Amino acid sequence: MLKMARIGKVYRTGLIETAALEELSLEVxxxxxxxxxxxxxxxxxxxxxxxxLLDTFDTGRYLxxxxxxxxxxxxxxxxxxNERIGFIFQSFNLxxxxxxxxxxxxxxxxxxxxxxxxxxxxxxxxxxxxxxxxMRHLPAQLSGGQQQRVAIARALVxxxxxxxxxxxxxxxxxxxxxxxxxxxxxxNLEQKTTIIMVTHDPALAARARRKLHVLDGRLIDPRAxxxxxxxx
Amino acid sequence: xxxxxxxxxxxxxxxxxxxDRWFTTVMVVxxxxxxxxxxxxxxxxxxxxDMTGQVAPGVFRVEPGRDTLMRRLFQGTQFDGFGDFAGxxxxxxxxxxxAAAGAPDAQTLSFVSVQAGGPTGAPADRLPIRYCxxxxxxxxxxxxxxxRPWRRAEEADRTPVVVLSDLLNDKLFDGRNSVGRTLRIGAxxxxxxxxxxxxxxxxxxxxxxxxxxxxxxxxxxxxxTDELRPVPxxxxxxxxxxRGWAEIAAASNAFAEYWVRLPTAEARRRFxxxxxxxxxxxxxxxxxxxxxxxxxxxxxxxVFVILTLIVMEASVIxxxxxxxxxxxxxxxxxxxxxxxxxxxxxxxxxxxxxxxLVSMAGSVLGLVLAVPTVRMFDRLIPDSPVALAFTxxxxxxxxxxxxxxxxxxxxxxxxxxxxxxxTRYLGKV
Numbered sequence: 001m002l003k004m005a006r007i008g009k010v011y012r013t014g015l016i017e018t019a020a021l022e023e024l025s026l027e028v029x030x031x032x033x034x035x036x037x038x039x040x041x042x043x044x045x046x047x048x049x050x051x052x053l054l055d056t057f058d059t060g061r062y063l064x065x066x067x068x069x070x071x072x073x074x075x076x077x078x079x080x081x082n083e084r085i086g087f088i089f090q091s092f093n094l095x096x097x098x099x100x101x102x103x104x105x106x107x108x109x110x111x112x113x114x115x116x117x118x119x120x121x122x123x124x125x126x127x128x129x130x131x132x133x134x135m136r137h138l139p140a141q142l143s144g145g146q147q148q149r150v151a152i153a154r155a156l157v158x159x160x161x162x163x164x165x166x167x168x169x170x171x172x173x174x175x176x177x178x179x180x181x182x183x184x185x186x187x188n189l190e191q192k193t194t195i196i197m198v199t200h201d202p203a204l205a206a207r208a209r210r211k212l213h214v215l216d217g218r219l220i221d222p223r224a225x226x227x228x229x230x231x232x
Numbered sequence: 233x234x235x236x237x238x239x240x241x242x243x244x245x246x247x248x249x250x251x252d253r254w255f256t257t258v259m260v261v262x263x264x265x266x267x268x269x270x271x272x273x274x275x276x277x278x279x280x281x282d283m284t285g286q287v288a289p290g291v292f293r294v295e296p297g298r299d300t301l302m303r304r305l306f307q308g309t310q311f312d313g314f315g316d317f318a319g320x321x322x323x324x325x326x327x328x329x330x331a332a333a334g335a336p337d338a339q340t341l342s343f344v345s346v347q348a349g350g351p352t353g354a355p356a357d358r359l360p361i362r363y364c365x366x367x368x369x370x371x372x373x374x375x376x377x378x379x380r381p382w383r384r385a386e387e388a389d390r391t392p393v394v395v396l397s398d399l400l401n402d403k404l405f406d407g408r409n410s411v412g413r414t415l416r417i418g419a420x421x422x423x424x425x426x427x428x429x430x431x432x433x434x435x436x437x438x439x440x441x442x443x444x445x446x447x448x449x450x451x452x453x454x455x456x457t458d459e460l461r462p463v464p465x466x467x468x469x470x471x472x473x474x475r476g477w478a479e480i481a482a483a484s485n486a487f488a489e490y491w492v493r494l495p496t497a498e499a500r501r502r503f504x505x506x507x508x509x510x511x512x513x514x515x516x517x518x519x520x521x522x523x524x525x526x527x528x529x530x531x532x533x534x535v536f537v538i539l540t541l542i543v544m545e546a547s548v549i550x551x552x553x554x555x556x557x558x559x560x561x562x563x564x565x566x567x568x569x570x571x572x573x574x575x576x577x578x579x580x581x582x583x584x585x586x587x588x589l590v591s592m593a594g595s596v597l598g599l600v601l602a603v604p605t606v607r608m609f610d611r612l613i614p615d616s617p618v619a620l621a622f623t624x625x626x627x628x629x630x631x632x633x634x635x636x637x638x639x640x641x642x643x644x645x646x647x648x649x650x651x652x653x654x655t656r657y658l659g660k661v
Binding site for chain 1: 236247564569575
């Protein structure tokens with residue numbers, strides 16, 4: 001599904017260069033559920049930005065479903081992002097002017113899907129996430145948990161193959177967090193959607209099938225000991 | 233872009249503009265102020281170039297070819313233009329002598345006097361009256377709203393007929409068809425046979441020398457000057473009505489326009505010979521030349537238009553900066569759309585659409601605001617041959633210029649917003 005080889009990314013501010021990712025290599029198979037942990041500034045966000053085609057990289061190669069993304073123009077990247085990737089943000093990032101239905105519909109609009117099909121798809125995810133009664137509510141009229149469910153519905157409505165979740169439970173209470181995680185697990189199992197989830201919570205990370213750590217822009221094998229890491 | 237896509241973009245843009253009402257209001261008002269100033273300048277300049285009236289070939293006006301007393305009197309003052317208009321008239325004795333010389337196949341003397349009169353039975357009021365000959369209707373293609381002009385035979389028989397201007401017909405008869413009704417001027421009733429169409433903001437070539445307040449006129453056959461004893465409004469030193477028409481007609485300080493049609497080169501040569509014999513300084517000027525002179529606004533007006541265009545552009549640039557600021561304040565939302573699949577082109581189009589909508593609203597509001605400003609200008613500038621007015625062509629051209637300026641200036645903020653990396657807007661995914 002996702003194959004990154006020796007990806008490097010450097011941020012430049014004037015004369016100062018900061019290496020956000022250094023020779024990061026990773027393969028994620030279709031249907032996998034991967035959690036990504038690491039301290040702040042370790043490169044998790046940069047990794048997700050590049051994985052989601054929202055940012056470019058300086059070195060290395062990135063194949064998404066066999067497509068070399070570096071060769072794509074902006075329009076093609078946008079189309080690929082729209083058709084294959086779904087995003088779940090920590091702060092939900094719903095569009096405040098649009099109601100629940102319209103928020104969920106946005107990715108399908110960019111896919112130029114006919115209105116009837118759009119409606120059918122949106123209603124399907126509304127039922128799936130128990131949001132039918134709230135479909136004409138504005139985001140501000142919903143609780144945090146409900147807003148995150150809308151964000152998940154929006155991420156799922158396009159039936160993406162890859163779901164990128166950035167601390168999806170970061171702004172939720174314990175019960176809502178558990179519900180969201182249950183939902184993600186169900187999506188992963190039932191729809192075989194590949195999920196990469198960034199989290200600070202070890203308990204949540206433990207529920208993923210595969211756990212990865214990022215430190216100073218490099219992937220660390222959590223099973224390796226501190227001594228091995230120092231050597232290697 | 234599909235129609236559905238455009239409608240969706242319009243919906244999102246409308247929501248965005250509605251949400252940031254303060255920003256939107258400031259942008260629209262900012263542009264409107266610039267547009268209103270520009271539109272006012274355009275209307276002011278265009279009044280000199282909106283002359284109407286088709287002219288038959290070979291039509292000339294006889295002009296004095298020298299500085300008149302009035303021109304010298306007003307030279308260098310704010311009424312310079314008035315002196316200029318007076319300089320196109322010749323004195324009545326010269327005009328009558330030329331009229332008697334023959335050669336033209338059609339000719340008309342023409343001047344305006346102000347007398348008392350009104351619909352028969354109604355109280356008399358101030359009534360500007362244009363005395364002219366039936367040939368005026370042959371020399372120019374005069375559009376009649378109602379009825380017909382008077383004929384040469386009626387003029388020769390001294391049939392009491394009158395043709396009204398649109399403005400007078402509006403004033404006296406509320407714009408209804410007044411043909412067949414009568415107008416009392418002096419001690420005589422004149423039957424209305426026609427109403428001349430006038431268009432707001434446009435001056436027909438035969439009306440160039442008339443002050444705006446006198447455009448509300450009645451046209452009477454010239455022979456009635458003997459009976460009604462009018463005093464031309466252009467006379468210097470001023471004449472009094474008490475002197476009687478015979479004396480006025482012989483006075484060298486009463487002026488009139490004199491138009492002739494000289495259909496052939498031979499006729500023109502003969503006429504010019506008679507003219508030179510009378511006064512070597514006299515000259516003829518073709519009506520086409522006069523129209524061409526008014527095709528371009530005078531230099532000060534053109535400079536005024538350019539300056540206000542710069543002011544308008546400055547206001548549009550201000551809108552551009554506000555559009556950028558507004559986009560920055562909604563950066564996260566743009567980032568979300570990018571993350572959900574909107575390409576740069578989609579964001580660019582949407583931002584451009586927002587700029588164009590603001591520009592449209594600003595331009596329309598600006599034109600509305602220009603209406604009272606134009607009226608104020610009309611009162612401030614006294615030498616106008618015609619009242620300032622918005623014509624559909626003027627509104628369309630002002631709107632087009634302002635929209636183009638808005639569109640061009642919206643391109644930069646749209647491009648800036650669309651070219652920024654979505655991660656900068658989102659902060660983090």
